[in-house]
Amino acid sequence: MRERILVVEDDSRLGTQIVEHLRGAGFEATWWMEGRSLMPGALPDVRLVVLDLMLPGTYGLDMLKALRGFSEVPVLILSARNDTLDKVRALKLGADDYLTKPFWPEELIERVRARLRRPALCKEGAVLELGPLRVDLHGRAVQVEGRVVELTRVEFEVLAALARRPSEAVTRQWLAEHVLDPTREGTERTLDVHVSRLRRKLAPTQCVETVWGVGYRLTPRTRA
């Protein structure tokens, strides 16, 4: 089912653009062209609200304040004003994110997706299923497409560290500090060697991606 998003934007051109892009990205958009005083029950069933601040009718921050009285739905603020006080006030009132105009439509979609993405709850001891990869953090066992892979302690720790934050880049420095034994050769170059061995063992599946200038990332998808 397509996820519904409420857009509150008074400018018709911008509103049309936003709604078109959201629909293009697979969302169902409801569009209000003016600020309304929000009462419990008056909010349509939506997964996220994109809220402009300068609105006719009710001011955006007042809507946010009223909304937070009865709902925890994520709110993404759109603001033409690049004023710190407005941003701080909005965040304090419970806004989840803000976007200053002008912005790229892709940026908006990316922000919306990021807000809707459920945080991966990675409890210690849990078994993480990431695409073809299955990492048992507690039992320290790894399978790729059902095949058991034997890893050394350091290789497993590298993989576990990446698996706890899937799709996020983890810096080489962090990995070197937290995974390698600092009393022995704990340099980033040693880390690269371990990662290279890990990749060979996981082959042909390529899940550990090098992120230029940053470090490594686990991409939980099957690559050709």
Place this chain on the structure above:
Amino acid sequence: MKLRTRLALTAVVAVIPVVVAMLLLQRSLWEYSQEDALEAAVLARMQVERVRCEEAPETWRPRPSEEGVLPGRVVFEGQEERRIRRPRPEVTEGPEGPRPKKAGREPTFVTLFPYDSRLSSRNALAPGLTEDVRESVRAGMVARRFEQEGREVLDLWVRMPWEDGPCAFVLARSVEPPRPSRLVLVPLKDWTLLVFTVVAAVVLALGSVVRRVRVLTEEVRASARSGYAQAVSVRGQDEIADLARAFQEARAEIQARMAHQEAREQGLRDFLANTTHDVMTPLTVLQGHLSAMQRRLSQGEHVGASEVSSAMSESHYMASLVHNLAAATRLEAGAPHVQRAPVDLNDVVARVLGRHRPIARQRSIELESGVPATPVRVMGDVTLIEQAVSNVVANGVRHGHDGGHVAVVLEGRRDGGFQLRVVDDGPGIPEAERARILERGFRGNAARTRSPEGQGLGLHIAHHVARVHGWSLTLGPSAHGGLEVCFSCEGVSGEAREERRE
């Protein structure tokens, strides 16, 4: 009313009750001494007159004698002419007719009437006494004053040293010469002189005060005329000096506010001027691109991705330019315009990447970030911080080669500080130029020049933002051949760190 007149009037008003009190005191002293002198004179007189008095109390009048004349101008009845005419007792007395009046007061005439111990007199001329008066005299009252025909009369009963006889009490009736007022005993001119002296002393003493107030008034007016540029002189340690000091403080406050206002207005003017100037150029370029695209489309030609990409790049540049001008204006206006609130740097990095990724993608530049699992929080101005990071990333994307890389790496430090590095594999900046870029002023022409290698306004803003937040910004070669820009903040004390995490 002028200050000097007011002070003189105040002095006069203050002197009047003092003068009245002095007059009353003087009057009562005079009365007391008059009664005293009269009693003494009567007693002395009666020592020699007792026999005569007791022999013929009906007709007794004191015999003229030099001893009877009291000091001053008190004269017993029947003695007047002789005393005034000739001071010697040998001179025969007799009526001489009215005498020309001398200047000054007339003498006081005293008549004596004998009374016995029951307070009745055989002298037919003696004033009759009511029972009340008798009671009062027996109870000890000795003096009574009243007015008769405009003259002040004093009745003084003197008990004689002997108990019996028709002359046991003697009533001395003293009749004062007529006077304009009972109160004024001292000549009027003496009091006028006194009041005048006091007022003159007050006015003289206040003269310098009034003069200083006038000088201060003139200086304040001159200062106001000069737009509060001219100071007033503060002399002495009194209230006027305090007033001058208060004005100096007010003047400093006004000057500070005026300067602040002026700076704001100047900032606004500069902002408008620079915004207009700086935005018009890329806007013109953008219009050029759009026009070319429209022409090609209308002629049925294909519009290349590179043209669209250039147009997008221009509009992106304009957006960041306007943001930068706003940031520069706030930074130039000074610290009060920098807001302090908790800022999540992880979110900042995410927002900055979101903003620049569409353009990076257009140019096949890989833009990535690495942030710690636990958010790094700092106290600061979220708009300025975001702008600073955004500028560095925008530079990396703008000046990078197609297919190049830009990465943002945020790391928390063990001491509570952080390090935010932006690395790229672009052309970099020669070492000689790095320091100069950071030191250059916001408004230098070079800062606004859009040369391909120029760093524009962005890095100056990043530098100033780092400075107002107490961070350091360093530029260096990156390990990948391009530039590495590093914002770093050293750890602070435990308390501050806790505050920062709030």
